[in-house]
Amino acid sequence: MTFRQFAFNNVFRNKRLYVAYFLSSVFTVMVFFTFLNFAFHPGLNGEGIHPSVTKGMSVAGGIIYVFSFFFILYSMSSFLQSRKKEFGVLMIQGMSNQQIRWMVFLENMVIGFFATVIGIALGLVFSKAILLIAENVLVLDGSLSFYFPMKALIVTFISFMILFFFISIFVTFVLRTKKLVKLIKGDKIGKSEPKASIWLTVIAVLLVGSGYAIALYVKGPAVAFALFPVVTLVIIGTYFLFTQLNVYVVRKLKESERLFWKKTNMLLFSDLSYRMKDNARAFFMVAIISTVAFSAIGTLVGLNSYLTSGLKSAHPISFVYTAEEAEENNNEINKIEQTLDQYDLTYDKAEIELNYYNQNEDSILITTAETYNAFARITGEKEIDLKDTQVAVVEQSSGNMLVPQANLENSFITLEDGTNANVDKNLLGIAKPNVLPEVMHYYIVGDHIYEQLSSPEHTKKVIGWQVQNGDKDKLIAAGQKVSKEFPGIMAIDHAVHDINKMWSPIMFVGLFIGIVFFVSAGSFLYFRLYTDLDDDKEKFMAISKIGLTTKEMNSVIGKQITLLFFAPIIVAIIHGAVALTALSHMFGYNLFTESAIVLGSFFVIQVVYFIIVRYFYTKQVRLAVE
Structure with missing residues (x-):
């Protein structure tokens, strides 16, 4: 068997090990292809489409592609982190560092090729449904009929093969195989008790608090000028929030004997500070990415409401x-x-x-x-x-x-x-x-x-x-006719229709970007969670021998996953709520309803995602224990 065959077979014979990274790559390709299928549609590139829409979709495509690069890179790094023991075994059998890097390169290219092909295939399957949804959401004069997106197919395939090629080179270049004993023992090597600085904890609260205070205090155009300092304060404060404040809070909870010795809380708190410290960067990334998604979608929805409702309010006569x-x-x-x-x-x-x-x-x-x-x-x-x-x-x-x-x-x-x-x-x-x-x-x-x-x-x-x-269609048609003939007339229904016609494609594109960001944030949590799966299996197998019941185990795992999933999301929702409140102060327009819909929708999606992940994670641990 050649080395290339070894790398190829290694992928297909270890499906469970590779499936998370493979599926995340498939999803990324599918979203990008679906977006291009929408962006390249003839109905969105003809007459009657505002040039800003075309430019906006080009910029959005670039954002999705760049973010896909970093998302797949992070997925790959998390995937390699879980393979430390495998690399140790291969080194014992005589494989050199250079051969391990070459194997990782070949494996990543194999996964990248099949992920790209399957992602495009799934995108084709769902393309008609996406176009039907877009046709109902968008305000268009024509329809978005099905077409074979050859251009989108070619661009997606070439773009992602290039992306996987550069990620493979980058990963093999930076890959460092540690000492053999560290690879074999992995996380069994002892860790010191995580410590939190009281000063950095206070700084975290002050930074986030001052950022909130500025964002909520300023009004009107001053909001735009306050954007950079507020974002800087909140980002730095959020980092310290997860690296210092979380650990500090857990230590204080452990010091409370009444709470620590209650039921299974001892198991929950025993390694919670370690997990909070280990997952701090992942929490930080998820919180910031989710905040961007919330703010972007909320801003688009809010601006659309402001432009249409504000215009209707200012011009109540037909x-x-x-x-x-x-x-x-x-x-x-x-x-x-x-x-x-x-x-x-x-x-x-x-x-x-x-x-x-x-x-x-x-x-x-x-x-x-x-x-x-x-x-x-x-x-x-x-x-x-x-x-x-x-x-x-x-x-x-x-x-x-x-x-x-x-x-x-x-x-x-x-x-x-x-x-x-x-x-x-x-x-x-x-x-x-x-x-x-x-x-x-x-x-x-x-x-x-x-x-x-x-x-x-x-x-x-x-x-x-x-x-x-007033029949809406008749009002729009009459308004369109008189507006062309008489420049001095204001036909409010036609004016609102024109705004929706220009704004709805931007809304749809923003929704794509928001979904990519939010699902990516959830995937970051997924990878971090499954990095600790083997450790959890061993820990609960050992504890079950001294009397831990399945119900108690499910309770402990459920609480751990809840903290992992919702700690960064709740912070992101608060960040997003403050950002959208500042936006409402900028325009002097109440965006409470729009903000509640956006934040509530994302929270519901996260709850569904949490229930699914908790079920399968708990099932795997339970099967190992039984």
Whole structure:
């Protein structure tokens, strides 16, 4: 048997040893191929697709590929870590370091080739389902019909064969076979009790706490400037959190005799500090990667909600036509109404004039309650009533959230004779900001005050049509038609449709990246868990001989796996919640619902993953004990 045959047979005769690394590689290839199948689809590369979507998918493809490299590299390193004893046996039989490296290279290329082929095959099997899901999720004019993705197939195969080749070279280059006694004994060599520095523990809490405080304190555009220092503080603090604080907490728990001697807690805490120390880096990586996934998906969902819901809130009237001059264009108005009639849309109509005045070297809208009430009636808002000398200020619209809100309680307007009319503080909030089509703050005054204003700088003629029997498809179609013909019209349903059309592919791509990150994080935990499988088998086999029941063993293993899985995930969820709260502060828009959906969905997925892994892990330990 040649050396190549030995390496090839070594893979196929030790399926259980190689299966975790192989399956993780298959999954990575399948996700990348599925993404390319979606990205290269003719329906997403033709007319009507915004150029930013194509660029975004190219960038996302690069991110997935680069992350795949590091994910497979980490999987490979964890896989090699579990083979220390095997390398020791081979060295006893006369295999040199160079031969072990060459064997690892050949094995990795074999695994890489079959993982790539099977990953592409699985991607082809599920490609139609993915396209159907995408077609229902995305806002597209056409359909995503099935096609044979030859380009995606070729690019995926070549890309991952290159990836596995460089990973194989890198691993064989850095592979260091330790002394024979260490390879044979493996983890049986004694370890000293892990210690935690009280100062580093305090620093961990202060770093994470200060990062949270800054993120939650800043508002508006300042959030973007605070991003780098907050991320730096939280990342460093998270590292110390897992390397110091976890160990410190476990030691304190062990010192509590009441807790330590309760039931099977002694078994749980006996090596928990060792596991916390050994898994600290894995915990750190999982927490950061999961936080990135939560934040990325949450940001995309939040921005989509902000753009659509915010736009709808700022423009509650179905169709608003604005002429910069007060002169009516009856021809255009008649054509708009003919289009609405063509689509069988019934509506309430209101016509107003908006006058803008020079106030403190700024052009500001000043209008009357009668004008405000004309649009309030067709939008269903409460009408207002002002006395002749009253002045009310209307806060800026939610459609302009990035502009800082001005404090106008003590403001005033200047009349033609030079006197000032102060804002009535008792009228704050009496009028809704989104009734009139003005995103900045404006004033509503009594009739007597209005008559004393100087001549307006300019006047707008505004007509609103509030559709009462709005079928969504008809509203979008009518909006598309009138928007092409008349630049001065705002058709809110068509505008929201255009945003969704451009944003939904980005959302879908972001979902891909988030899934890759999150599943990779779960796989990191999986590899760390199964690295300790043989040790757990030996430990519970020994303890079972002195009376440990199967139920007690399952309880101890369940608690250990729970800590392993959920310690980093809970930290990541808290990080993600703070990040999404900061995002909501940046836009001045409540993202609680969107954040809860994203974080809750990922948590449910992690629970399902945990239940599956716990079942099979416990089963293997139980079979070894029995």
